[in-house]
Amino acid sequence: MDTLTPHRRHSVDALFVENQEAGIFRFSPKVYCDPELFRDEQKRIFDRCWLYAGHESELAKPGDFLTRRVGGRPLLMVRGADNRLRIFHNACRHRGGAVCRERSGNAKHFTCFYHYWTYDNDGKLSGVPDAASYGPGFAPGEMGLYEVRHESYRGWIFVCFSRDSMGLVEYLAEARDLLDMILDQDEGGSVILPGAHEYSMRANWKMLMENTVDIYHLNSTHSRFMRDYLPHVLGLKTPDPRTANDGAMSPRGLGNGHAMIEYRKFSGVADEAKRKAWQAKFGIERANRMLDYTRTLVLFPNTLFIEQRRVIRTTFPTAPDQSEVTGYPLMPAIDDPIVRKQRLDIYLSFLGPAGFATPDDNEVMELIQKNCAGLPDDAMIDCSRGMTSAAPRPQDEAQMRAFWRQWRETIGAA
Amino acid sequence: MASAGEHAALRAEIEAFFYEEAELLDNWQLMEWAALFTEDSIYQAPALDDPTRDPANSIFLINDDLARIKSRARQLLGDTAWAENPRSMTRRLITNVRVVSIDGDTIRATANFLIQRSRMERIVTYVGQYRYKLVRAGASFKIAERIVILAQDTLRAQGVMSIIV
Numbered sequence: 001m002d003t004l005t006p007h008r009r010h011s012v013d014a015l016f017v018e019n020q021e022a023g024i025f026r027f028s029p030k031v032y033c034d035p036e037l038f039r040d041e042q043k044r045i046f047d048r049c050w051l052y053a054g055h056e057s058e059l060a061k062p063g064d065f066l067t068r069r070v071g072g073r074p075l076l077m078v079r080g081a082d083n084r085l086r087i088f089h090n091a092c093r094h095r096g097g098a099v100c101r102e103r104s105g106n107a108k109h110f111t112c113f114y115h116y117w118t119y120d121n122d123g124k125l126s127g128v129p130d131a132a133s134y135g136p137g138f139a140p141g142e143m144g145l146y147e148v149r150h151e152s153y154r155g156w157i158f159v160c161f162s163r164d165s166m167g168l169v170e171y172l173a174e175a176r177d178l179l180d181m182i183l184d185q186d187e188g189g190s191v192i193l194p195g196a197h198e199y200s201m202r203a204n205w206k207m208l209m210e211n212t213v214d215i216y217h218l219n220s221t222h223s224r225f226m227r228d229y230l231p232h233v234l235g236l237k238t239p240d241p242r243t244a245n246d247g248a249m250s251p252r253g254l255g256n257g258h259a260m261i262e263y264r265k266f267s268g269v270a271d272e273a274k275r276k277a278w279q280a281k282f283g284i285e286r287a288n289r290m291l292d293y294t295r296t297l298v299l300f301p302n303t304l305f306i307e308q309r310r311v312i313r314t315t316f317p318t319a320p321d322q323s324e325v326t327g328y329p330l331m332p333a334i335d336d337p338i339v340r341k342q343r344l345d346i347y348l349s350f351l352g353p354a355g356f357a358t359p360d361d362n363e364v365m366e367l368i369q370k371n372c373a374g375l376p377d378d379a380m381i382d383c384s385r386g387m388t389s390a391a392p393r394p395q396d397e398a399q400m401r402a403f404w405r406q407w408r409e410t411i412g413a414a
Numbered sequence: 415m416a417s418a419g420e421h422a423a424l425r426a427e428i429e430a431f432f433y434e435e436a437e438l439l440d441n442w443q444l445m446e447w448a449a450l451f452t453e454d455s456i457y458q459a460p461a462l463d464d465p466t467r468d469p470a471n472s473i474f475l476i477n478d479d480l481a482r483i484k485s486r487a488r489q490l491l492g493d494t495a496w497a498e499n500p501r502s503m504t505r506r507l508i509t510n511v512r513v514v515s516i517d518g519d520t521i522r523a524t525a526n527f528l529i530q531r532s533r534m535e536r537i538v539t540y541v542g543q544y545r546y547k548l549v550r551a552g553a554s555f556k557i558a559e560r561i562v563i564l565a566q567d568t569l570r571a572q573g574v575m576s577i578i579v
Contacts, residue, residue, distance in 0.1 A: 103463060195461030195473035198568040199575075223494035232488075233481045324570055329473045341470060344477070353569045354459060354476045356489060359497030359576035366573075 012412030016404070017380060023388035025401050026380035032204035033372040038320040040411050045301045046071040049410075050151075050158040050171045052303040052314055053077065055330065057155060057191040059085055063106040063121055067098075070159055071316065075148060076100050076110065077157070080122035085152070087159055088145035092117050093125060099145065119145055154183050155190060156312075173255030178297055181290055182307050184282065188334030192312075193344075197327040199353040203365035204372075205302060205315040205323040209403055211361050212304045212313065213261050213296050215245060215394040216385065221364055225356045229349060239266065241395075249293065250392045251399040257300030257406025259399040265294050265308070298399065300406050305330075309347045321369050327351055421513060428523050428548065429511040431555050436506040436527075439578055444487035447578070452549060452556045457483050459562040459579065462569070475575065476562070486578065497576035502533040504577060508544075519550035520558070531577055538572040540579050541565050 015028040031037060053070045054077055065078035067090055076090040076099065090098050092112035099110040099119055109126065111118045118127030123145040131140070150159045151168035153176065158168050169176060183190060201208070211217070219226060219241040230236045248263035270291040278287035297305040304313040312328045329347055331340060350357040383404065386396025438447040451457070459476040461467060469477045478486060489495050510526040522545070529540045547559035562579050569575060 193472050194464065194467060197473065197475070198462075198570060200570040200573050202573065221496065224489040224492055227494070228485050228489050228492065229482075233485045327473075337470060344469070344473060347473060348477055349482070352473070352475060353572070353574040354576070354579075356486070359574040360495065362574050363497040363576075 009412045012408060016408055020387065023384055025383045025387055025397070025404075027383065027404060029368075029372040029375050029379055029381055031381075031407070032206065032369060033320050035320055037411065038317065041317070042072070044410055044413070045407075046161075046316075048160070048162045048165050049301050050160045050165070050168050051301075052156060052299065052312065053087065053150065053159045054157045055155055055190075055192040055312070055328070056085065056152055056157060057189070057333070058104070061106065063108060064104075065100060065102075065107055065110075065121070066104045067100050067102065069316070071161060072318070073148075073161070074098065075159070076145070078107075078110075078121050078123075081108065081120070082122060084122070085150075085157070086123055087148040087150045087157075088123050089148060091146065093143045093145065094128075123147060154179065171256055172299070173258060175254040175256075175258035175260070175297060175299055178254060178260055178295060179305075181286065182295060182297070182305065185290055186332040186334075188332060190330050191333040193329045193331055195329070197352040198324070199358075199362075200322065200324050201362045201365055202322055203362070203369040204320055205317040206403075206407070207365040207368060208313075208315045208323065208325060208361075209298055209302065209304065210383075210400045211365060212306065213251070213259065213298055213399045214397075215261060215263070216397070217364075218244075221360050222350075222357050224360070225350060229356050233349075236266070245394050248394045251394055251396060252392075253399070253402025253405075257298075257403055257410070259298040259300075259402040260295050261394040261399050262289075262293050262295045263394050264292060298403055300403060301410075306351075309351055310343050311347060311351055321372075424516070424521070425511060425513050425523075428513060428521065428555070429508075429525075431548070432508045432511060432525055432544075435557075436508050440504050440506055442491070442501060444491050444578065445484075448484045448487040450555075450557050451480055451483055451560075452558045453480060455480050455483065455556075455558050455560070457486075457560045457562075459564060459575075462564055462567055465561075465563045475564075475569075476579075490578070495576070497574065498533075500533070502531045502577050504529055504531050521548045521550070521555070522546065523548060527579075529577075529579060540572065540575065542579075 015031055017024060017026040051071050054066055054068060058066055059077060059079045062079050062081050062083050065076060067076050074090040076088045079085050090100055092099050094117050095114055097112040097114040099112045108121055109118050116129050120126045125140045125143040128140060148159050149163065150157055153168055153172065226238045230238055245263050251261040253259045275287065275291055278290060294308045302315050310330050312330050315323045315325045317323045331343055348355060352358055383397050383400050386392035386398055392398045435450060457476060457478040458474055460474050461472060490498050493499055507528045508525050512524050514522040514524055525544045527542060527544055531538050542562060542564040545561040545563060546557060548555040549558050
């Protein structure tokens with residue numbers, strides 16, 4: 001039993017130094033490397049929070065299925081013959097073997113090859129060889145695949161491995177409005193394109209949650225992208241870091257650990273007809289914000305959406321110092337082919353295992369990880385930027401502090 | 415139709431070309447490597463699960479035109495490609511060279527590769543097949559298409575792919 005004591009709360013709080021007046025927010029590098037905290041995260045975060053698992057566009061027709069590991073658990077996501085989407089543990093009720101070993105496809109039935117137990121695509125057990133050998137207490141009607149709690153929000157499918165956590169909409173808090181603002185732009189709906197990037201980093205998963213909303217590092221870590229790719233391939237001016245974020249919104253927490261940064265689009269001006277139509281539909285202020293700004297969203301604990309690059313990105317830890325990263329391209333379902341190509345270029349030039357930015361992010365996160373366990377016991381990582389500012393900027397760290405406060409609360413809560 | 419003897423000679427010629435290309439990459443002579451490409455060339459690595467998809471409607475790992483090929487080479491040679499600074503040590507084994515088709519000056523050829531990359535006490539390998547479209551250029555060839563089909567179902571084991579594969 002995972003009992004919590006005041007001592008435990010104290011020990012989690014002791015990992016942090018927070019002084020609003022002095023503008024100091026620091027935490028111990030143990031949050032990145034301590035094996036006990038890693039086990040706590042599994043139980044208190046990945047077993048309780050809502051986790052992004054997939055998108056309804058990937059399961060459009062009856063029988064469409066995906067297998068995917070979410071929160072360390074192999075899942076089978078399938079649209080049944082009755083058109084209902086269900087998510088199961090990909091485990092036979094007999095001995096626990098996998099009932100599906102394909103990545104994706106369309107199927108009426110799933111069979112575990114160990115003894116050929118077979119399930120319909122609604123999860124019901126439909127075939128047991130030599131069923132007569134079972135006694136009267138064996139009820140095939142009660143032996144369907146174990147179902148996983150899930151909810152969708154505008155096509156984004158989330159799972160939750162706890163029965164008593166709050167519902168998805170409540171969980172999303174203010175992030176829901178930001179998702180609306182992003183997804184309302186895809187007037188014909190959104191679609192995940194195939195080819196998800198599946199790579200990894202030898203670093204703690206939380207570093208990616210910070211790195212993705214870290215604007216401060218763009219000019220240094222991504223110098224090669226800024227100084228070669230932007231000017232010499234795209235013909236764009238390298239942004240001056242002193243003015244690049246002028247006019248940006250303040251980064252902020254959105255409740256429950258979700259956070260965002262929001263800054264002016266680097267390029268591209270919306271056509272006036274679209275602006276007029278959206279102003280009528282969404283209101284002038286909101287329409288202008290949708291058209292002139294771009295957002296990066298942190299959904300606690302482990303999902304990111306980078307609107308500019310159209311990627312849903314998740315990271316799942318397999319060890320304190322090892323994380324899997326997956327990037328799914330989310331595009332408007334109805335798209336001009338030229339614009340679609342631009343979107344894919346924007347995605348691919350920066351992101352992915354062979355992009356012009358991701359490998360450098362991995363490099364710095366892996367270097368941090370190598371240092372963590374060996375630092376002095378009282379060493380601290382600094383996360384204080386913009387803490388005393390009345391109007392923090394995207395290159396500040398308020399968005400990361402929102403994540404960390406929730407992490408501290410979740411790991412330390414009674 | 416080329417005779418068997420001509421075919422064998424062409425295969426040997428292409429094999430020698432691939433060896434020279436691999437040597438440039440292993441020696442980090444990346445601008446010389448980029449100079450092997452035609453003006454309308456492509457360097458691609460399709461998604462690992464299905465290499466047959468259209469890059470206009472799916473995401474690839476690499477989808478470079480010549481401007482990006484050159485930028486990639488310049489970036490890696492510069493001092494802020496942190497993932498390759500310090501640089502990886504690599505050696506490429508190129509085998510199974512086959513001429514697939516000959517159409518005038520345009521030749522399609524494939525080869526298998528195994529690249530070992532060693533850097534900062536970590537060794538990873540990339541394995542797969544190259545699919546080339548070469549065009550005859552004097553005594554040698556230019557690369558019009560260089561498509562890298564990785565024989566791996568994910569890059570979880572490798573982390574990233576920061577070198578030119």
